[in-house]
Amino acid sequence: MRSARSSDPSGRVTDLSAEELYEQAPCGYLSSTPDGTIVRVNETFLRWTGYRRQDLVAVKRFQDLLSPGGRIYHETHYAPLLRMQGSVREIAVDILTADRRRLPVLVNSALVTDEAGEPELVRTTLFDARERKAYERELLAARDRERQAREAVERLHAQSQATSHALQQSLLASEAPRDPRFDIVTLYQPAVEDLEVGGDWHDAFVLPDGRLGLVVGDVVGRGLIAATAMGQLRSAVRALAIAGLGPVELIRALDAFVAGVDAAKFATLVYAEVEPDLGTATIASAGHLPPVLVTAAGEARLWFGGRSTPVGIQTPALPRAEAELALNPGDTLVLYTDGLIERRTESIDTGLARLLAAAADDPHPDALRRNLIAQGPDKDDVCVLAFTRTHAAE
Amino acid sequence: MSVLARNNVRVGGQPDGRPMLFAHGFGCDQNMWRFVAPEFEADHRVVLFDHVGAGASDLAAYDERRHGTLAGYADDVVEICRELELEDAVFVGHSVSAMIGVLVAARAPETIGALVLVGPSPRYIDDHGYVGGFAPEDIDELLESMNSNFLGWSSAMAPAIMGNSDRPELGEELTASFCRTDPEIAARFARVTFLSDNRADLASVDVPTLVLQCSDDVIAPAAVGEYVHRQIPGSVLVRMTATGHCPNLSAPQETIDAIRAFL
Numbered sequence: 001m002r003s004a005r006s007s008d009p010s011g012r013v014t015d016l017s018a019e020e021l022y023e024q025a026p027c028g029y030l031s032s033t034p035d036g037t038i039v040r041v042n043e044t045f046l047r048w049t050g051y052r053r054q055d056l057v058a059v060k061r062f063q064d065l066l067s068p069g070g071r072i073y074h075e076t077h078y079a080p081l082l083r084m085q086g087s088v089r090e091i092a093v094d095i096l097t098a099d100r101r102r103l104p105v106l107v108n109s110a111l112v113t114d115e116a117g118e119p120e121l122v123r124t125t126l127f128d129a130r131e132r133k134a135y136e137r138e139l140l141a142a143r144d145r146e147r148q149a150r151e152a153v154e155r156l157h158a159q160s161q162a163t164s165h166a167l168q169q170s171l172l173a174s175e176a177p178r179d180p181r182f183d184i185v186t187l188y189q190p191a192v193e194d195l196e197v198g199g200d201w202h203d204a205f206v207l208p209d210g211r212l213g214l215v216v217g218d219v220v221g222r223g224l225i226a227a228t229a230m231g232q233l234r235s236a237v238r239a240l241a242i243a244g245l246g247p248v249e250l251i252r253a254l255d256a257f258v259a260g261v262d263a264a265k266f267a268t269l270v271y272a273e274v275e276p277d278l279g280t281a282t283i284a285s286a287g288h289l290p291p292v293l294v295t296a297a298g299e300a301r302l303w304f305g306g307r308s309t310p311v312g313i314q315t316p317a318l319p320r321a322e323a324e325l326a327l328n329p330g331d332t333l334v335l336y337t338d339g340l341i342e343r344r345t346e347s348i349d350t351g352l353a354r355l356l357a358a359a360a361d362d363p364h365p366d367a368l369r370r371n372l373i374a375q376g377p378d379k380d381d382v383c384v385l386a387f388t389r390t391h392a393a394e
Numbered sequence: 395m396s397v398l399a400r401n402n403v404r405v406g407g408q409p410d411g412r413p414m415l416f417a418h419g420f421g422c423d424q425n426m427w428r429f430v431a432p433e434f435e436a437d438h439r440v441v442l443f444d445h446v447g448a449g450a451s452d453l454a455a456y457d458e459r460r461h462g463t464l465a466g467y468a469d470d471v472v473e474i475c476r477e478l479e480l481e482d483a484v485f486v487g488h489s490v491s492a493m494i495g496v497l498v499a500a501r502a503p504e505t506i507g508a509l510v511l512v513g514p515s516p517r518y519i520d521d522h523g524y525v526g527g528f529a530p531e532d533i534d535e536l537l538e539s540m541n542s543n544f545l546g547w548s549s550a551m552a553p554a555i556m557g558n559s560d561r562p563e564l565g566e567e568l569t570a571s572f573c574r575t576d577p578e579i580a581a582r583f584a585r586v587t588f589l590s591d592n593r594a595d596l597a598s599v600d601v602p603t604l605v606l607q608c609s610d611d612v613i614a615p616a617a618v619g620e621y622v623h624r625q626i627p628g629s630v631l632v633r634m635t636a637t638g639h640c641p642n643l644s645a646p647q648e649t650i651d652a653i654r655a656f657l
Contacts, residue, residue: 069538071613072613077422079639083643084428
């Protein structure tokens with residue numbers, strides 16, 4: 001290569017002649033007819049690609065130098081854009097070099113038109129884009145990895161939810177005892193908005209002495225951990241009840257039990273033992289919402305007996321307690337969790353008042369759900385157990 | 395969303411003239427017909443549209459399943475024809491839309507009276523005893539090429555007009571959308587286009603058909619145009635002097651003359 005530096009009057013070295021600038025510019029120059037036939041090309045481009053001038057000029061079209069995929073791109077995007085907007089910028093393509101390597105370049109083209117506006121010539125500059133191409137590949141690979149990781153997490157999450165629901169269903173699956181002396185109806189409705197399972201539960205079982213154990217409880221939190229803690233508490237209640245501890249001692253034993261089961265701490269529950277012939281109920285409530293008593297005459301009231309603190313919290317101010325309640329034939333005792341009454345914008349008293357009105361109307365859990373939950377959004381799980389002493393027992 | 399808005403349908407020309415429906419191919423939009431369609435407005439009812447996913451179509455109408463085959467695109471066109479109550483229409487399809495036109499003619503024969511297939515290819519990938527011009531890996535490379543290009547990537551991309559082209563054919567508004575669309579949709583359309591095989595659909599074409607074949611078309615080589623001509627009974631093959639894949643842009647007058655002569 002001939003060195004052809006020139007100087008300005010002050011002796012500073014200025015650039016080469018226009019011809020030298022064209023041939024040795026740090027980018028490829030290529031001119032072609034509108035159909036792509038190469039009519040002029042600079043030395044930089046020849047050096048990059050290994051072609052001789054006579055291999056290209058009047059012999060090849062620009063698109064002939066592209067890889068097959070790039071050729072399609074040229075025909076379907078590049079050429080139409082160039083014709084319609086007069087220029088194309090920053091198109092990434094691979095140039096096939098004389099020794100069949102691929103040279104990633106960024107291409108800019110401008111269309112020269114004649115006086116009638118018809119295309120006459122295309123001027124193209126090409127920039128070596130090897131570094132950029134490698135970097136882009138890394139970016140794309142990172143994007144793909146991120147997408148795969150996200151999908152894997154979503155799959156795991158869906159599996160975990162399905163597992164939690166299956167577990168919860170199996171934990172709640174046992175059938176309530178059937179007997180002509182009473183009716184037990186239960187309801188469990190998961191929250192609509194939250195896909196994670198909750199820690200509410202209900203249970204009803206016959207004790208060895210023929211009395212009934214009834215329980216509704218609520219473990220703090222949601223998800224698999226809350227559901228498993230619920231399962232543990234539910235089993236513990238049954239085991240302790242069968243041992244004949246009675247309500248207040250049962251709650252005390254749970255205090256000791258949850259010391260080793262973190263997720264079960266601060267759970268609330270109401271536990272009742274009912275003598276089905278006489279209708280005598282002994283009830284202990286560990287920080288739970290007060291049961292509703294609905295008489296055969298249709299009067300509903302909250303029952304506040306036997307109240308103390310949530311499981312795992314003991315305070316001398318409110319020691320563990322139990323109290324007795326007499327159920328007459330036709331009376332219904334309703335145990336429930338807060339999803340039945342709580343609304344975000346209301347006080348709990350308003351919710352309880354609404355529950356009393358609904359229970360007086362019809363204490364069946366399905367009716368309660370219809371009348372209470374249909375009026376507001378389901379933000380929390382709803383768990384209800386209704387025990388009715390039937391007239392048949394008289 | 396009406397069908398007409400979904401496909402950005404533009405109707406011009408003579409309301410009682412014979413309908414002509416111009417369909418663009420893979421890559422750009424109805425502006426591909428900018429130099430050709432106006433020539434027919436004097437004596438035809440000219441209908442232009444964008445395929446869903448292209449140009450100013452409603453991207454929300456893109457349906458992975460429906461638009462996962464050319465038949466889905468054909469169904470869109472059939473809906474346009476029925477909405478406009480077209481009869482005996484001339485369907486002018488460029489590139490992949492040539493095959494879409496073949497499918498439309500089979501699905502709604504009452505609407506289509508003639509087909510003009512510009513640069514058609516019933517199958518782009520070589521097969522036993524058939525030369526389509528491409529190998530499967532070429533199509534993968536095209537997808538990569540699209541992936542690494544910025545067209546449609548950046549919503550802020552408003553191209554500056556460069557060079558001495560002080561008379562761009564498109565106004566700025568169109569320049570912003572021409573050949574640019576959602577990259578995911580573009581990649582899917584590329585797959586559908588270049589992996590389709592419509593060879594079996596050609597023999598049942600029973601309307602007058604013109605095949606326009608360019609010289610030196612790298613996307614639809616001469617042998618493919620001849621194949622289409624042989625397979626469509628009674629079709630007319632015109633070999634154009636225009637080169638490349640887009641005679642509607644590079645040689646509009648020759649394209650217009652060939653269509654006129656056929657009609």
